Amino acid sequence: MNIIERVQRAFAGEKPRPTVEGMPELPEWAAWAEDEDGLYVAVDPNVVYPMWLDKLGVGKAARTQYWLEVARRCFTEALKERLAPSGVPLERLRILKGEAWRLVNFPAGEGEQAGSLGFRTHWLRLKREGKA
Amino acid sequence: MPGWTNKGKMRALAVWLRAATPPTNLFIALFTNAAAPNPDTNIVGDLTQIAAGNGYSSGGASLNRNSTDFDTLTEDDTNDRGLVQLKDIVFTASGGPIPASGSGARYAAMTDDNATVGSREIYTFWDLSSDRTVSDGQSLTLQDFEIRLTE
Secondary structure: OOOOHHHHHOOOOOOOOOOOOOOOOOOOOOOEEEOEEEEEEOOHHHHHHHHHHHHOOOOOOHHHHHHHHHHHHHHHHHHHHHHHHOOOOOHHHHHHOOOOHHHOOOOOOOOHHHHHHHHHHHHHHHHHHHOO | OOOHHHOHHHHHHHHHHHHOOOOOEEEEEEEOOOOOOOOOOOHHHHHEOOOOOOEEEOOOEEEEOOOOOOOOEEEOOOEHHHHHHOOOEEOOOOOOOEOOOOOOEEEEEEEOOOOOHHHOOOEEEEEEEEEOOOOOEEEEEOOOOOEEEOO
């Protein structure tokens, strides 16, 4: 099930769209969606977490709350940078339901707060490596 | 550990549910390691602000309550929380280091805009993980700081 189908299933009646006239194109792992407050970007945790953990070089056995937060901050940053050249800010992001990716399912590692605050070091590494 | 003060939680609920008047502006102030902010911290005077001067004004940097200064809202259905990112806050040292004297910046906190800086209420806080100082011409940037609401 791709991100568009996931959004359709999660928000019956709402209209996810891979492209929206006048809005920049999103990466294939994200979709525009719309509700009463307007357009937002939706991502499927079952897609984005494994993808970005893989980019970060974090194997299954090494997944921790720290790395999940680094991954979340990295895919958020990737979206912001994707939209920025068009002058469109990432005003709203929705991470869909994905029980398997709840932080509580993982050991703390260095901790989620450290991951959130320290993600930029990893983000810059991904950029140097051409992965972001 | 970053987080909300209980004062901040109360104010947020009052603004949302009782239509209390929010501050016109919010501020991000920097504090030394003399006292760590925690959920029970109330006002700036409970902590020790870094020395003012050279690009850091007492009370810190002003924020507007809009989508420019609070630029990305996230609705996280996976972890049942809401998050907002702040724009990058930049303090550029000019004419000397930041802080101008004394200990470096270990904590940052978001406050209201009370005219008396020491009486400003502290709403949220962040640990910068070590004492931060920047020399003349360098910048101290608080980049993409987040505030989160978790049940």
